Amino acid sequence: MNLAHEKTILKFPELIGSDFLVETLNGQRVKYLNLDNAATTPTFKAIYHKLEVLLCGYGSIHRGSGIKSQISTAIFEESISIILRFLGVTPTDYAVIFTQNTTSAINKLSRMLMLSTDDIIFVSEFEHSANDLPWRKGARIVRIPADSNGQLDLDYLDTSLKNEKCGRKLVAISGASNITGALTPIHEIAVCAHAHNAHLMIDAAQLVAHREINLLGNQSAEQIDFISFSGHKMYAPFGGGVLIGRRDLIEKMVPDDIGGGSVDFVTHDTYDLAADLMKRSTAGTSNVIGLVSIALACEILKDFPFELKKVASNAIDASHSISRNIAEGYCRRSLREYLNLLNVALGSSGEFHSCYESFRAAKQITESDYRRLDELHYKVENELLRLIESLQKKQVSGEWMEHFDFPEGE
Numbered sequence: 001m002n003l004a005h006e007k008t009i010l011k012f013p014e015l016i017g018s019d020f021l022v023e024t025l026n027g028q029r030v031k032y033l034n035l036d037n038a039a040t041t042p043t044f045k046a047i048y049h050k051l052e053v054l055l056c057g058y059g060s061i062h063r064g065s066g067i068k069s070q071i072s073t074a075i076f077e078e079s080i081s082i083i084l085r086f087l088g089v090t091p092t093d094y095a096v097i098f099t100q101n102t103t104s105a106i107n108k109l110s111r112m113l114m115l116s117t118d119d120i121i122f123v124s125e126f127e128h129s130a131n132d133l134p135w136r137k138g139a140r141i142v143r144i145p146a147d148s149n150g151q152l153d154l155d156y157l158d159t160s161l162k163n164e165k166c167g168r169k170l171v172a173i174s175g176a177s178n179i180t181g182a183l184t185p186i187h188e189i190a191v192c193a194h195a196h197n198a199h200l201m202i203d204a205a206q207l208v209a210h211r212e213i214n215l216l217g218n219q220s221a222e223q224i225d226f227i228s229f230s231g232h233k234m235y236a237p238f239g240g241g242v243l244i245g246r247r248d249l250i251e252k253m254v255p256d257d258i259g260g261g262s263v264d265f266v267t268h269d270t271y272d273l274a275a276d277l278m279k280r281s282t283a284g285t286s287n288v289i290g291l292v293s294i295a296l297a298c299e300i301l302k303d304f305p306f307e308l309k310k311v312a313s314n315a316i317d318a319s320h321s322i323s324r325n326i327a328e329g330y331c332r333r334s335l336r337e338y339l340n341l342l343n344v345a346l347g348s349s350g351e352f353h354s355c356y357e358s359f360r361a362a363k364q365i366t367e368s369d370y371r372r373l374d375e376l377h378y379k380v381e382n383e384l385l386r387l388i389e390s391l392q393k394k395q396v397s398g399e400w401m402e403h404f405d406f407p408e409g410e
C-alpha cells in the first residue's frame with residue numbers, strides 16, 4: 001500500500017466529523033464546532049480511507065510468515081521510516097519505540113533510564129503532569145521558571161545545570177506548553193543541556209501538529225536526544241504514541257518490559273534480547289493501526305505549509321501596520337515621532353515584500369497576482385520614501401517645527 005499523501009496547499013486537510021450536527025437548547029441542529037484540539041483532534045479523512053484499505057491485508061506483525069503478516073510487517077516498518085523522515089532523521093541514528101501515548105512514552109523513558117536519587121531531571125514550571133509526575137519516581141527534580149515574558153528562563157537553566165555536578169542530568173521540557181502556549185527554543189535548550197553533559201527530552205505532544213520539527217541528528221550540540229508525542233493530538237485515530245531516541249543512547253538502556261517479540265532466543269534459563277532496538281523495547285504485539293495512522297498523519301502534516309500559514313498572517317499584520325503607522329504618525333505631536341512611525345511603516349512594507357516572495361517561491365500565488373502585489377508594494381514604498389525624505393528636508397531646514405503645538409484638550 002502506498003502511504004504517500006497527495007500534496008496539499010494552504011487549505012487545511014479535510015477532517016472526519018466536520019459536518020457532525022448537534023441539537024442546541026432551542027431545538028435547532030447546528031454544526032458541531034470542535035474547540036478542544038489541544039486535548040484530542042478529529043481525524044484526517046485521508047487517514048481513514050487509507051486504513052480501510054490496509055485493514056483488508058491486516059495481520060500479525062513480526063511473528064507470522066503468512067502474506068497478511070508480511071504485508072502488515074512491511075507497512076509497520078515503512079511507517080517507522082516515515083515518522084523518522086518527518087523529524088528529519090534516519091533509522092540509522094534514531095529508534096522509534098511505539099507506546100500508547102505521550103504519558104506512557106515518558107513513563108517508559110523514566111523506567112528505561114533506571115533513575116536513582118543522584119539523577120537530576122530539569123523540567124519547566126509549565127509542564128503537563130505527564131512530563132512531571134513520572135520523573136518524581138526516583139530522580140530529583142529541578143524546576144526552571146518562566147521569565148517575565150512567559151518564556152523558559154534559559155539563564156536559570158544554564159546556571160542550574162552548571163551548579164549540579166554529580167549524577168546524570170536530563171532536561172525534560174515541553175516544546176509547546178499546554179498551560180501557557182509558550183513555544184520553547186528546543187535547539188537552544190539542546191545546546192545548553194549538552195554544554196553541561198545533560199541529555200534532552202522534548203515533550204512534543206502540543207508541538208508536533210503545529211510546527212515543523214527537525215531533530216538535527218547530525219549536529220551534536222543542537223540535536224534532540226529524545227522526543228515523545230501522541231497520535232490523537234495530530235489528527236491520527238486509534239490511539240498510539242511514540243518515544244523516539246538516539247540509537248546510541250537507547251542501546252545502553254535495559255528494556256522495562258520483557259516477553260514475546262522482545263527476545264530473539266529463549267531457553268528455560270536464559271534469553272537473548274532482540275537485536276532490533278524497537279522489538280527489544282516493545283514486548284508483545286503492537287497496535288499496528290495506531291502506529292500506521294501516526295505515520296499517515298506525518299505524511300499529511302509534512303505537506304501542510306505551517307510556515308506559509310505563518311507567512312500569511314505576517315503579510316496581513318504587515319499590511320495593517322503600514323496604514324496604521326501612517327495614520328498614527330499623522331496624529332503625533334512631534335516630527336521625530338512621525339518620522340519614526342513612517343520608518344516602521346517602511347519596515348512593514350519590506351516584510352510584506354518578503355511574504356509575497358515566499359508565496360511565489362512556494363508556488364502559492366499566480367504570476368499575475370504576484371506582479372500586482374509587487375507593483376502595489378513599490379508604489380507604497382516609494383510614497384513612504386518620498387514622504388520621509390520631504391519631512392527630513394523640512395526638519396533640516398527648520399521649515400517645520402520639531403514639536404507641533406496643539407492647544408490643550410485637542
Ligand SMILES: Cc1ncc(COP(=O)(O)O)c(C=O)c1O
Pocket residue numbers: 038039101102103104128130131174176177178203205206230232241
Ligand atoms: C504538553 C502535553 N504533554 C503531554 C500530554 C499527555 O498526552 P497523552 O494524554 O496523549 O499522554 C499532554 C496532553 O494534553 C500535553 O498537552
